[in-house]
Amino acid sequence: MAPTESPFRPSSSPRLRATLAIGVILAAGWWVRPGLAQAPPTNSQIIISGGGQRFAVPDCLPRAGDEASREACRTITQVLRADLKFEGLFQFVPESLFSALPPLNPENPNFEDWRSVGANILVITRAQVTGGELVLEVRVFSIDGKQVMLMRRYPGRADNPRSFAHIASDDIVALTQYRGVARTKIAFTSDRDATKPPRGKELYIVDYDGFNAKRITVNNSLNILPAWSPDGRSLAYTSYRQGSPAIFVARIYEGRSDNITKNEGQAFAPTFSPDGKRIAYASNKSGNMEIWIANADGTGAHRITSSQGSDTAPTWSPTGQEIAFTSDRAGSPQIYLMDSEGLNVRRLTTVGNWNDAPAWNPSKEYSEIAYTSRLEVGGPVSFDIAVIDLATRQVRQVTSGRGSCEYPSWAPNGRHLVFSCKRGNTWQITVSDREGRAIDTLSAGAGNNVQPDWGP
Amino acid sequence: MKRHSVPVVLVALVLLTGCGGTKRKPAVLTDPGARPSAGAYPPATATPEPEQPVTEGPDIAAVAPGNPSGEDFSVNDASGENGPLEDIRFEYDRAEIGDAARATLEKHALWLQNHRAAKVTVEGHCDERGTVDYNIALGDKRARAVKDYLASLGVAGDRMHTVSLGKERPLDPSSNEQAFAKNRRAHFVVSR
Numbered sequence: 001m002a003p004t005e006s007p008f009r010p011s012s013s014p015r016l017r018a019t020l021a022i023g024v025i026l027a028a029g030w031w032v033r034p035g036l037a038q039a040p041p042t043n044s045q046i047i048i049s050g051g052g053q054r055f056a057v058p059d060c061l062p063r064a065g066d067e068a069s070r071e072a073c074r075t076i077t078q079v080l081r082a083d084l085k086f087e088g089l090f091q092f093v094p095e096s097l098f099s100a101l102p103p104l105n106p107e108n109p110n111f112e113d114w115r116s117v118g119a120n121i122l123v124i125t126r127a128q129v130t131g132g133e134l135v136l137e138v139r140v141f142s143i144d145g146k147q148v149m150l151m152r153r154y155p156g157r158a159d160n161p162r163s164f165a166h167i168a169s170d171d172i173v174a175l176t177q178y179r180g181v182a183r184t185k186i187a188f189t190s191d192r193d194a195t196k197p198p199r200g201k202e203l204y205i206v207d208y209d210g211f212n213a214k215r216i217t218v219n220n221s222l223n224i225l226p227a228w229s230p231d232g233r234s235l236a237y238t239s240y241r242q243g244s245p246a247i248f249v250a251r252i253y254e255g256r257s258d259n260i261t262k263n264e265g266q267a268f269a270p271t272f273s274p275d276g277k278r279i280a281y282a283s284n285k286s287g288n289m290e291i292w293i294a295n296a297d298g299t300g301a302h303r304i305t306s307s308q309g310s311d312t313a314p315t316w317s318p319t320g321q322e323i324a325f326t327s328d329r330a331g332s333p334q335i336y337l338m339d340s341e342g343l344n345v346r347r348l349t350t351v352g353n354w355n356d357a358p359a360w361n362p363s364k365e366y367s368e369i370a371y372t373s374r375l376e377v378g379g380p381v382s383f384d385i386a387v388i389d390l391a392t393r394q395v396r397q398v399t400s401g402r403g404s405c406e407y408p409s410w411a412p413n414g415r416h417l418v419f420s421c422k423r424g425n426t427w428q429i430t431v432s433d434r435e436g437r438a439i440d441t442l443s444a445g446a447g448n449n450v451q452p453d454w455g456p
Numbered sequence: 457m458k459r460h461s462v463p464v465v466l467v468a469l470v471l472l473t474g475c476g477g478t479k480r481k482p483a484v485l486t487d488p489g490a491r492p493s494a495g496a497y498p499p500a501t502a503t504p505e506p507e508q509p510v511t512e513g514p515d516i517a518a519v520a521p522g523n524p525s526g527e528d529f530s531v532n533d534a535s536g537e538n539g540p541l542e543d544i545r546f547e548y549d550r551a552e553i554g555d556a557a558r559a560t561l562e563k564h565a566l567w568l569q570n571h572r573a574a575k576v577t578v579e580g581h582c583d584e585r586g587t588v589d590y591n592i593a594l595g596d597k598r599a600r601a602v603k604d605y606l607a608s609l610g611v612a613g614d615r616m617h618t619v620s621l622g623k624e625r626p627l628d629p630s631s632n633e634q635a636f637a638k639n640r641r642a643h644f645v646v647s648r
Binding site for chain 1: 535536537577585586587588589590592593594596597600617618619620621624625631
């Protein structure tokens with residue numbers, strides 16, 4: 001069930017009082033290294049719930065007057081606001097109202113000032129760059145409760161201040177029942193570095209907001225259809241580097257990449273099971289394009305579909321018990337469901353004559369599958385992103401009139417989608433929320449950027 | 457004298473029959489496609505064909521006369537283009553081989569029979585319409601349809617290899633009908 005946006009809980013709520021006490025306890029453990037920051041106890045998770053909360057995120061205050069500290073603060077302010085707004089969980093007091101307030105005393109904020117502009121939650125950040133080290137301090141206050149809800153200190157290398165804001169955002173979002181996406185990454189395929197024919201395609205990863213692009217493959221062949229492992233350390237993908245397309249698994253932090261489908265015919269479109277132990281993919285090894293499953297190292301490969309049509313594009317359910325895939329066995333490409341051993345195959349999509357590239361929402365809260373659909377028949381062939389509710393079979397259209405869009409992938413928390421849209425002459429990575437609101441094109445770099453996969 | 461005549465004759469016979477039994481005829485390498493052009497046989501003064509200890513099999517190279525390196529046909533360049541076998545085209549969203557393509561494939565089959573050292577990779581390509589995955593499957597169908605047809609014309613299956621490129625490597629990256637038609641193709645990459 002999708003959580004509804006519950007109204008703000010008044011400060012008299014005993015649950016809120018209890019969790020505020022926990023917030024104070026958390027504040028006692030205040031010197032926490034980034035990455036080692038403990039998740040708050042689960043019973044604190046109702047502190048921030050629903051869209052009734054109005055955040056004030058005043059400018060980060062440099063602890064020293066040097067330019068490096070001020071520059072770090074400018075970046076952190078901008079990125080933290082963007083990260084928190086992106087989640088779509090909170091409201092925000094417009095920053096233009098802040099200038100009317102007396103200067104912020106970061107040690108002892110005047111909650112009445114912030115209440116006067118409508119804020120319930122105040123996020124105070126301070127930063128200092130010393131040598132190559134940046135220290136970010138974050139405190140989150142409940143204005144109504146006049147209490148600290150979160151207090152963290154993040155020391156680290158100063159070369160990427162954005163990452164400090166991302167960690168802080170995720171820790172703040174962790175006060176809700178949701179997991180933030182600010183530290184997640186998106187893998188995709190691009191031709192940006194293909195300088196001469198035959199034009200190669202390589203894999204890249206970027207932060208969820210499109211910054212910090214890194215090239216992963218460097219072999220000048222076709223490297224396409226990336227899929228993250230659940231631990232975020234590997235990418236499974238399809239590469240033509242050995243002539244025939246095969247599934248490779250790149251351990252991106254170890255610099256190695258292994259072909260796991262040697263002598264397997266042509267294999268495409270890998271996707272990890274939710275526990276990371278298995279990979280489903282499409283292969284024509286048996287003479288026809290079918291869905292296969294192998295262990296993550298390629299052993300134990302076995303075919304799980306058998307039809308005259310082409311079966312492609314597998315995606316796992318959040319439990320790993322079921323797989324959705326595309327098949328043209330009934331004439332046109334449609335999405336089918338089956339259990340993960342290939343039994344109990346049944347057709348899912350019935351609206352439209354072309355439905356493909358399913359992506360099962362990884363959150364158990366949302367029982368739905370996003371896919372690529374040709375919803376407007378007639379005229380030039382153009383696709384949109386659609387989502388089908390598995391309980392009601394109702395279809396909602398996520399994109400419309402943005403050019404052709406395809407290849408959806410869910411954020412790990414199931415609250416956002418990423419896909420690729422062709423606008424003008426190029427394909428670009430595009431992000432939206434579950435309902436298709438807040439659609440934005442990522443500035444992920446030059447070239448055609450396609451086949452995004454949203455990773456942990 | 458007489459005493460010796462029988463062994464001498466026997467030795468002579470052994471020598472004769474031995475010679476007759478082991479003497480090789482010059483290998484006759486018939487490879488019409490390797491000749492410079494139809495009807496233009498080498499003049500009588502050309503160097504005689506050398507003896508070749510090649511045991512010919514279905515896929516063992518028949519080295520062209522006067523060309524010991526085997527450079528008897530051109531192959532695709534490093535980009536995979538400009539090979540000896542021209543592309544064939546497909547209809548939108550179809551993998552069936554049309555009449556024009558059939559005639560082209562018959563020429564290709566003849567060429568492959570005449571160039572037994574040649575191996576060919578049949579690439580199936582698609583236009584940009586439709587999803588990545590669907591087009592990879594469609595390109596696979598196209599490549600396999602071509603391979604099956606060439607096999608039906610007598611080209612050994614183990615000389616052919618299929619690869620689907622889907623819509624990943626269009627010949628013409630434009631988004632118009634002309635480009636789409638060019639991109640819906642089987643492409644042939646010839647190697648030795």
